[in-house]
Amino acid sequence: MLLDRLKYYHQFxxxxxxxxxLWWQCELIMITIQTGRFLxxxxxxxxxxxxxxxxxxxxTTAAPLFDYFNHLxxxxxxxxxxxRLTLIILTIFLIFILHSQYMLFLNDHNSITWCLLYDISNRNYDHYRNSIVHVQNVDMIKTVIRTFNNCYEFNESMLNSSPRIIHDCLARILKKNPKNFIDKLIIQLxxxxxxxxxxKLQLQVFSYAGLKQRMALVMTMFLLNCLDVFLFILVIxxxxxxxxxxxxxFIRIHxxxxxxxxxxxxxxxxxxxYMLIRNCTLYFNFSTIGFVFYSSQMNSLNKKLRKIFENSRHMINSRLNYLRLMVWRQFQRQHQHMTYCIMYSGHDV
Structure with missing residues (x-):
């Protein structure tokens, strides 16, 4: 379908x-010629x-830019x-396209930057689609309508249960009072x-990502896909x-x-x-989905940190100390891995 080709998932x-x-190289040559022409x-x-x-x-480009025939x-x-001002602005846009074309399409796609972006976007989205049991294709609009019409509460502690218990709990809490729309939408998904x-279908780079984090990433993919299609249709x-x-x-007359x-x-x-819009939306999509993941991961790490140091009066309990040590080691591993990804992907960014 034509609209599917405009979505972030397909573009990535x-x-x-x-x-x-080879096509990206031809695009680079074309935009280089365009940039030289405007210079x-x-x-x-x-x-x-x-x-x-x-x-x-x-x-046929210089005449309308300088409005030659009207002045003549x-x-x-x-x-x-x-x-001059108009030409300088257009040249800056072309230089941006030229730079973004190289950074996005002709860079090393085996680096950690692209691996982690693919992990939290397309791979996670593929895992979600492979896990769908009730419908073949998820309709985001129907999901949002169902979310507005159903009221239920999202219990954070529920995520510590087994996946089968989670699914049963989700079905039972549909009649309870709502907490917020985002949590309701995640539950509906x-x-x-x-x-x-x-x-079971874990991510490769972020294998420790929690269930709620991954559902938030799926929801972000839905929204970015809809936004990309809307933006392209609007501009075209x-x-x-x-x-x-x-x-x-102008050409017909003059x-x-x-x-x-x-x-x-x-x-x-x-x-x-088209290249300007496409590259801008890709930059926006990458930054958005990266922000969603890292912010949700930081929230998860903060909760782990509070869990480690809460109830300090029970430190004499050896079993509790052991559990704290386990959580602390898990916190250290996840924090170290996330920091490594941010530092090394930051070079490409």
Whole structure:
């Protein structure tokens, strides 16, 4: 389905597919040429108006940028200052696309940065879909509606039980008063899967991630997929269509004899705009899902830390001391692993 190809999940899969590397390289070459072309326009704007007036009639991109024909028909001089500012801004956008294209698509995808991002996004999402038992495809809108219509409370201590007990408890607490919408939504997602199977399908990098953390990541994937589709449809149906109509209206009136070159330029500009939106959304998706995971992990570690040092008056209990030591060692391992991932992935970031 076409809309599925716009989702974060599919874009990330395509990004990591080595078969697409040649296409990413072609994109890099194209955006490099576009960047060099606009840098040439910036230099051209500093060469004087006479040079621009002799060049613009032969370039289907420079003419509308400098509004050449309107000034020619009105007998007014070109507004070089505004044109320079516009060209500099467009060149900065192209430089961003060029840099992001290399960092996202042509970088080493075997590094820990990509392994941990894939772990908490697509791999966890695949495990969730493989654990669905009630429905084949989860409809997020229906899930949200069911969540609003059902009231229940999310009990944190319930996560310490076995997966089968958790699933039974989730089904029993549907009639209780709500705690908050996020927890209700997580519970509703849990009801659609075999929790025992989902827990057995562990992540590779973050094998210690808890059930609630992983469900929060699944919910984030749902939201990012919907947001990506909405954003692409919105931009394509408004900005790109309006820009294309305005551009071709200009070409039809002033430069119809150069329509093949105008068509080629229009395709280049549209694809450059698509690359800008795609790379921006990928940056946003990566930062969002990373933030959700690390914030939930920090909350989990904080709870472990409080659990270690609470009830200090019972320190004489040897069994309690042993349990504290076990939790403390678990806390140290998870904290050390998370710190390692943040430090080494930060180099790529």
């Amino acid at each position: 899969e395509q990004l990591l597919n080595p078969k697409n590397r 040439f326009y910036v230099l051209l704007s500093f060469m004087g108006e006479s040079v621009l007036r002799s060049y613009c009639p032969y370039d 028909n009105n007998g007014t001089p070109l507004n070089l200052i505004d044109c 849990m009801l659609d899967i075999d929790i025992y199977k989902f827990e 149906s408004t900005t790109l269509n309006f820009a294309c109509l305005k551009y071709f209206n 430069m119809w004899n150069l329509w093949p070159l105008a068509l080629f330029d229009c395709i280049n500009h549209i694809y450059s705009g």
